[in-house]
Amino acid sequence: MVFQTLPVEFDGFGRARLRDEEAEQPYFFIDQRRRQQVAQFERSRIESISRPGVERMRVEPLNRTNGRLGLDLTVDLQNARVLSARMESVEFSPFELMTENRRASDAVPISSRTRGGASGAHAISSSLALEMAGGIVPPPLAIIARNLGACGELIADCVRHLFLLAGPDYAEPVMRKSNPSIWRRAESTRSANASLHGFGTIAELMRGLAPMAGDLSLEALQIYRLACEISTLVYGKSPHPSTIFPGGNGVEGSRELFTLILGRINTILDYGKLVVAVWDDLIDFLYEAEPKFERLGALPANLISSGLWDDPEFYTATYSTCNDWGARRLSGPGIIVNGEKRSSRLTDLNIGLEEFVDHTHFVPWDRQRFTADPLDNPISPYHPWNKETLLEAKSAQPPAADATWLTAPRWDRETMECGSLARLWINSVFRHQNCEFILPVRQGLEINLPKGNHPAKRLNWYRPDRPNALERLRATAYQISYAGMVAYANLLTAFDCLRRGESGMSNRFILPDRSRGIGFWENGSGMITHHLVVRNHLITNYQINGPVEWLASSLDYAGWPGVIEQALVNSPLFEETGSIEDYRAIDLQRVVRSFAP
Amino acid sequence: MSSEVPSLQSDSLSNPLEHVTLVWLSGVGCNGCTLAMLEASNPGIEDLFFGNIPDAPRVTLIHPELSMESGVDFLAMLDRAVDGRLGPVVLVLEGAIPEDRGDASGAGYRIGRGKDGHPLSLSWWVEQFASQAEALIAIGTCATAGGLPNALGSPLQVRSLGDLLGPGFVSRAGLPVINIPGCAPPGEAFIETLTYLFLHLQQLVPLDLDDEGRPRWLYLHETSPLPPRVEFSPAIGLDLSNRPVIHCPVPSTGWMRKLGGCARVGGSCIGCTEPDFADRLLALARPDPAVN
Ligand code: SF4
Ligand code: SF4
Numbered sequence: 001m002v003f004q005t006l007p008v009e010f011d012g013f014g015r016a017r018l019r020d021e022e023a024e025q026p027y028f029f030i031d032q033r034r035r036q037q038v039a040q041f042e043r044s045r046i047e048s049i050s051r052p053g054v055e056r057m058r059v060e061p062l063n064r065t066n067g068r069l070g071l072d073l074t075v076d077l078q079n080a081r082v083l084s085a086r087m088e089s090v091e092f093s094p095f096e097l098m099t100e101n102r103r104a105s106d107a108v109p110i111s112s113r114t115r116g117g118a119s120g121a122h123a124i125s126s127s128l129a130l131e132m133a134g135g136i137v138p139p140p141l142a143i144i145a146r147n148l149g150a151c152g153e154l155i156a157d158c159v160r161h162l163f164l165l166a167g168p169d170y171a172e173p174v175m176r177k178s179n180p181s182i183w184r185r186a187e188s189t190r191s192a193n194a195s196l197h198g199f200g201t202i203a204e205l206m207r208g209l210a211p212m213a214g215d216l217s218l219e220a221l222q223i224y225r226l227a228c229e230i231s232t233l234v235y236g237k238s239p240h241p242s243t244i245f246p247g248g249n250g251v252e253g254s255r256e257l258f259t260l261i262l263g264r265i266n267t268i269l270d271y272g273k274l275v276v277a278v279w280d281d282l283i284d285f286l287y288e289a290e291p292k293f294e295r296l297g298a299l300p301a302n303l304i305s306s307g308l309w310d311d312p313e314f315y316t317a318t319y320s321t322c323n324d325w326g327a328r329r330l331s332g333p334g335i336i337v338n339g340e341k342r343s344s345r346l347t348d349l350n351i352g353l354e355e356f357v358d359h360t361h362f363v364p365w366d367r368q369r370f371t372a373d374p375l376d377n378p379i380s381p382y383h384p385w386n387k388e389t390l391l392e393a394k395s396a397q398p399p400a401a402d403a404t405w406l407t408a409p410r411w412d413r414e415t416m417e418c419g420s421l422a423r424l425w426i427n428s429v430f431r432h433q434n435c436e437f438i439l440p441v442r443q444g445l446e447i448n449l450p451k452g453n454h455p456a457k458r459l460n461w462y463r464p465d466r467p468n469a470l471e472r473l474r475a476t477a478y479q480i481s482y483a484g485m486v487a488y489a490n491l492l493t494a495f496d497c498l499r500r501g502e503s504g505m506s507n508r509f510i511l512p513d514r515s516r517g518i519g520f521w522e523n524g525s526g527m528i529t530h531h532l533v534v535r536n537h538l539i540t541n542y543q544i545n546g547p548v549e550w551l552a553s554s555l556d557y558a559g560w561p562g563v564i565e566q567a568l569v570n571s572p573l574f575e576e577t578g579s580i581e582d583y584r585a586i587d588l589q590r591v592v593r594s595f596a597p
Numbered sequence: 598m599s600s601e602v603p604s605l606q607s608d609s610l611s612n613p614l615e616h617v618t619l620v621w622l623s624g625v626g627c628n629g630c631t632l633a634m635l636e637a638s639n640p641g642i643e644d645l646f647f648g649n650i651p652d653a654p655r656v657t658l659i660h661p662e663l664s665m666e667s668g669v670d671f672l673a674m675l676d677r678a679v680d681g682r683l684g685p686v687v688l689v690l691e692g693a694i695p696e697d698r699g700d701a702s703g704a705g706y707r708i709g710r711g712k713d714g715h716p717l718s719l720s721w722w723v724e725q726f727a728s729q730a731e732a733l734i735a736i737g738t739c740a741t742a743g744g745l746p747n748a749l750g751s752p753l754q755v756r757s758l759g760d761l762l763g764p765g766f767v768s769r770a771g772l773p774v775i776n777i778p779g780c781a782p783p784g785e786a787f788i789e790t791l792t793y794l795f796l797h798l799q800q801l802v803p804l805d806l807d808d809e810g811r812p813r814w815l816y817l818h819e820t821s822p823l824p825p826r827v828e829f830s831p832a833i834g835l836d837l838s839n840r841p842v843i844h845c846p847v848p849s850t851g852w853m854r855k856l857g858g859c860a861r862v863g864g865s866c867i868g869c870t871e872p873d874f875a876d877r878l879l880a881l882a883r884p885d886p887a888v889n
Contacts, residue, residue, distance in 0.1 A: 059668040060709055063661045066628065090707050094625075098750035098875075105883050109867055110875065113745050116629025116781070160635075168665060211665065212643050221635070221643060225853070228636045232857035235864070237847065238636075239629035239781055242864030243825060245884045250825030250863040260856075391752055506827035509885060589667060 002343045005031055005413040006352060008378055016351060016377035027354075027380040031413055031558055038559040041569075045074070045083045053078030059585055060088070064165045065597050066117055066525065067091060067548045073585060075573065082588065085561075085568035087552040087597075089405045092361070097389050099532075099542040104130055104511045105245060107539055111530060112240050114544055117160065118523035119239040120153040120231055121308075122530070122544070128519030129530040130246035131317040134511045139504035140312035141253040144494045145234050146244065147309045147330070148261055150521070151487035152230030153238065154308075155268060157524030157596075158420065158476045158483070159227060162275070163220035164211060166473060166593035169586065170282060171209035171217075178575040178586040182289045189285055193277035196454075202285045205278060216278060223271050226264050230487070233260055248506025258494045265487045270452040272481030276459055279477035283470045292574045297469030297567045297591035300338050304416035304550070305426045306349060306520035306527050307333035309486050311434060312493070319374050319518070322346040330486045331423050331522070332432030337414055339466070344430045347377060349411070350518060353529070354382035355545065356408040359554040361392045369533065369541075374516060384531035384543040385516060408556040409545045415563045418526025418550050419595060421467050421475035424482065428463055437485040447481050450488075469567075469594035476524070476596075511537050525596040526550060551597040567591050614654040614798050618683040619645075619791075620675065620726065621660040622708065624719045625746040625755055626692030629781040630737035631662050636853045637784035640792065653795040657683070661708075672709040672717075679725045687794065688730040693739040693746045693755035694720050720761060727762055731770040732794055734777065735759065736787055741776040741810075742872035749876050759810065770798055776810040779845060780869035783853060786815050786846055816844040816870070822881040826863040840881065845870045 002010065007019045007026040018026050048054060053076055060070030068091035074083040095114050099107040107130065112123040124146055131137065138146070161167075168174065175183045186202040199205040199216075208216035228238055234251055235241030243250035251257065286293045309330035316325055326333045326346035334344040335352070343349065351373055357364060365388035368381040379385060392403075410416070424445055426432075431440040439446040447459040461478045464471040497503070511534055519530040526547035533541040553562030561569075568588055577583045621631070634642060640650055648655035658664070659674050666674060677683050697718040707716035727733065735758040738744035746755045759766070759774045767773060775794065777787055790812045797804035807813040821840035848866070851858040860866040868878030 058710070061661060061667060061671060063664055063667045063671055065662075068623070068661075092625075092753070093627075094746055094751040094753050097752060098745070098748060100750065102750070103880070103883060105885070106879055109879065110745065113627045113629070113780070116627040116632045119627070119629060164663060171665075173665070211663065212646055218643060221641065222638075225636055225638055225641075228632075229854060229856055232852045236857045236859045236862045237852045237864065238857070239627070239632050240869075242859040242866065243862070245825060245827060247884070248827050250827055250865065250884075252826075252863050506884075584668065584670070 002348050003352060003412050006380070008351065018378050027382065034413070034558040034560055048076055048083055049074060051076060054083065055580060057585065059589065062589065062592060064168065064593060066115060067552060067597050069552060069592070069597065071585070071588065071592065073588065075585070077573070077580060077583065080573040082569050082571055082573065085565050085588070086402060087404070087562065087564050089548070089552060092405045096542050096544045099539050101538055101540070104534065104537070104539055105509070107532070107542060108244060108246070109240065111542070111544060115546060116239040117157055118528065118546065120149055120235055120241050120244070121521050121523035121528050123241045123244040124150060125519035125521040125528045125530040127244055127246045128317070128521065129517040129532045130509065130511065131517070132319055132519070133515040133517030133532060133534050134246065134509055135318060136247045136507055136509045137315060137317045138248040138507055140502055141494060141497045142249040142505045143310050143312040143315055144490050144497065145249045145251060145253055145505070147490045148487055149231045149234030149241065150308060151483045151490070152227045152234070154483045154524055155480055156224050156227035156231065158480050159220050159224045161476050161524055161596040162279070162473060163209070163217050165596055167209050168211040169590045169593060170206060171211065171214065172203070172206045173210060174586065175206055178577065179290070180576055182286070185289050186285065191281040192284070193281050196277040197274050202282065205282055223268065226267060230261050230264050233257060245506065245509065247509030251505070253494070253498070253503050253505045255495070255498055258491055261487070262491050265484055265491065266452050269449050269481065269484045269488065270454050272484050273449060273454050273457050275477045275480055279474050283474050286470060290574060292572045293470055294468060295570070295572050296587060297472070297571055297594050299417060299467050299563065299567050299570065301336050301425065301466055302338060302414055302416050303336040303422035303425055304349070304411055304418050304527055305331070305333055305423045306346065306522060306529065307331050308522040309490070326520070327432070328434050330435045330489065331482070332427055332430060332434065333520070334426035334430045335411060336426065336429065337412065341429060342412070346520060347373065347375060351377045351379050352411040353384055354380045354410050354413070355384055355387050355543070356382060356410065356556040358408070358557045359402055359404065360407055361403050361405055362407065363390045363392050365390055384529065384545065385533060387543050388541060389543070402555065404554045406549050406552055406554050408553040408562065409549050410556055415553065415560065415566065416550055417467060417563050418547055419472060420479035420524065421472045422526065423522065424461055424475050424478060425463055435486055435489050437489060438482060447478065447485060449481055449485065469591050472594040479524070513537060523547065548597050551595045564592055564595055564597060614685060614795065616684050617654045617656050617795070618678050618686050619656050619658045619689060620678050620686055621658065621689045621691065622719060622722055623661055624690065624692030624694050624739065625753060626737060626739040626744070628662065628691070630691040631660070633781035633784040634736070634787050635784060637788040638854070640788055642788065645791070650792060652799055652801055653792055675722065679729055681729060686726065686730045688723070688726045688733045689736055690723065690733070690740045690758045691736050693743050693757065694723060694761050696754040697721065723758065723761055728769065730768055731798060732768045732772045732775060733758060733762070734775045734790070736777045737782060738778045738780045738869055738872070738874065741778040744780055745875050748873070772804065773806065773810045775806065775812070778811065778870040779847070780874070782870070783847060783850065785850070785853060786812070789815070815846040818844060818846050818849045820845055820848045820860070820866055822868040822878040823860040823866045824882055825865040825884050827884050841868070841878065843868045843871050843878070
């Protein structure tokens with residue numbers, strides 16, 4: 001079954017329809033199961049709140065994330081439980097509003113400013129949405145170039161996640177203070193992969209993680225720059241590409257361009273072997289030293305990915321064939337709810353989307369422009385093609401006490417985790433195999449890295465029982481090699497295109513009078529979708545959803561919290577802090593940063 | 598990046614400067630300027646941490662994306678920096694400054710809360726540092742001029758660092774606001790300016806700023822907004838003589854390590870160093886102005 005909660009079913013030909021076609025307002029229903037969950041949760045929180053040892057605290061600003069976040073916590077330190085957790089965003093990004101009523105191609109440079117670290121991903125997403133609206137496909141080499149720029153940006157994003165944002169939470173100074181007994185054990189534990197990375201003990205490795213001081217961190221900074229060189233070569237400038245357009249790419253697709261990228265990818269592929277050895281050693285040690293790490297930030301597998309990196313042989317830019325070209329992406333799409341496969345079709349992904357603003361500084365919109373997608377599959381009044389961004393400042397109602405600037409996107413009314421772990425997981429269980437060097441196997445993925453300065457190596461990524469904080473980091477380490485091999489595969493195709501004389505880089509982009517489009521893409525932290533509506537050749541509605549909305553979302557219409565909040569509430573607390581004055585919720589900061597929101 | 602630094606009298610600038618605390622604050626923007634800053638190498642930001650640059654002081658960075666500390670510990674570091682307990686301070690602002698509505702929602706930008714729980718706005722923090730910092734740097738067009746958050750269609754009311762501090766403002770070391778425009782500007786331009794600023798503070802080489810507070814030698818380069826070189830592009834055979842002139846180092850230096858560089862490699866130039874680029878210049882950079 002694709003949808004459990006939304007009122008949508010499929011006929012014998014696989015076409016979606018409303019379960020009850022007569023229903024007046026099929027999407028306005030109360031999900032009793034969810035209401036009960038929320039009520040139960042609230043009860044247990046309120047019961048325990050007056051107990052001794054229960055503390056309310058804020059971690060604000062919560063640094064080393066991609067957003068501008070704060071954390072509001074109620075923790076029962078005596079029983080080591082988190083009673084409630086709220087993510088707050090103090091940031092409002094005006095850019096989706098600003099694309100409206102502008103000329104279509106302006107959407108690309110404007111929406112790229114949504115997030116610096118994902119600027120290429122947003123620019124591509126925007127271009128894909130416009131290409132869909134206009135029915136324009138770029139030439140093969142332009143699609144390849146775009147893929148390569150995205151590989152560079154994704155690798156830079158993952159390296160930053162591991163060594164500047166989340167990784168430092170496991171560096172020596174933090175471990176010594178928050179988990180002194182684990183630190184002592186690290187000092188006498190030899191690392192299994194010392195011959196690869198050169199750090200004899202786990203303690204040495206943790207020293208290497210000290211941000212901008214340890215050897216691992218400084219090396220990561222060099223690799224970050226190398227990955228940025230790749231995106232700069234394609235994008236002309238990174239962050240904020242100057243070459244990405246609907247219909248093509250301004251850069252010249254020369255042999256020189258691809259050769260320059262190849263040299264850099266080679267270094268990164270070698271680095272991939274090392275970075276996986278480092279994180280495997282660290283994570284395996286942490287599980288052994290403290291089994292509670294298994295439950296840190298653990299959640300049921302609710303995973304979503306739209307996939308990224310199009311295959312020029314299949315990409316047609318149209319919605320009607322998006323399930324075909326989506327299935328050929330070098331990282332494929334998929335949706336998993338509670339560990340169960342739901343669908344790997346982009347149309348299902350799209351029609352299951354809804355975005356709620358009940359607990360935000362935005363106000364609800366009151367019209368439903370579309371009841372179906374262009375293939376006549378039903379969509380909700382809360383679907384991004386219907387959603388409008390309306391600011392509370394213009395309304396008379398006072399903001400809800402717990403309002404934040406992040407909306408609550410849901411799929412089939414579920415909160416969904418996205419990011420590297422979701423991507424690897426989805427590619428393994430849906431058995432996507434579109435990159436010759438990456439093989440889905442029963443327990444996970446095999447990534448075959450060629451010989452460089454280090455010998456060739458097959459990386460085996462194993463699917464964990466369920467997502468948790470450490471597995472998110474491990475997946476991010478494997479993602480570097482995954483993206484590296486995708487880049488390598490794209491380079492081979494690029495050289496082949498050039499050999500055949502297919503060096504075109506752009507096709508003329510024209511926007512019809514009325515149209516709709518979606519761009520599906522991903523950055524390191526997860527899925528990015530741009531939905532747009534065109535009227536009179538102008539963009540009349542533009543909606544952006546990115547990982548920070550999916551992960552750090554506000555409560556939805558039913559009061560159900562977002563992914564990170566759920567992960568926090570389920571987490572064990574085991575840092576060894578002497579007194580409440582010294583308590584800084586390090587365990588919980590680790591959980592938040594594992595998502596790189 | 599520990600917060601433990603040797604205490605230095607801030608008025609000891611007649612003596613060689615050994616240590617500087619770089620306080621980085623962010624407002625409305627996208628964090629892209631931070632990422633650009635990290636791209637610079639030879640020297641990179643880490644060379645400043647290690648004190649590897651001759652005559653430049655050793656630098657400690659307080660930065661929302663790079664500092665180890667969060668919450669109260671981070672705010673305590675900011676407090677100590679404001680009080681002069683961390684020695685000489687240079688303030689860097691990325692992003693535009695939203696209006697301070699004094700409540701928790703408002704334009705949304707606060708950096709922590711005071712003891713009684715009231716939100717501390719970005720403009721409040723900037724004002725705290727205005728009299729304390731030896732120099733104040735605005736990085737990126739959001740901070741130098743309001744940039745994209747100020748463009749048509751934005752519901753926000755934002756100000757640049759220069760607007761907040763007013764015309765005629767001079768820092769403790771006698772400098773106006775130093776502006777490094779670009780969306781983002783190249784990281785190399787930032788590190789280079791910072792290095793020259795240090796040489797200035799050491800009284801070795803005066804910092805050469807133009808009328809707009811920009812490092813003159815970087816923003817001497819002239820260029821024009823241009824469409825990308827796509828097959829149907831109007832850029833082919835375009836008459837450049839009647840295009841607005843803008844100033845940006847990227848066309849001559851490339852984006853990083855001499856690579857990339859917008860129109861130089863076939864991309865567009867949207868004139869992102871200019872205050873109103875999104876309203877005036879973007880139109881001159883469309884791939885196909887005839888149609889879209
Ligand atoms: S100037 Fe540009 S790159 Fe810098 S923060 Fe503003 S939008 Fe981002
Ligand atoms: S060349 Fe143009 S688009 Fe590129 S950074 Fe400079 S002003 Fe901005």
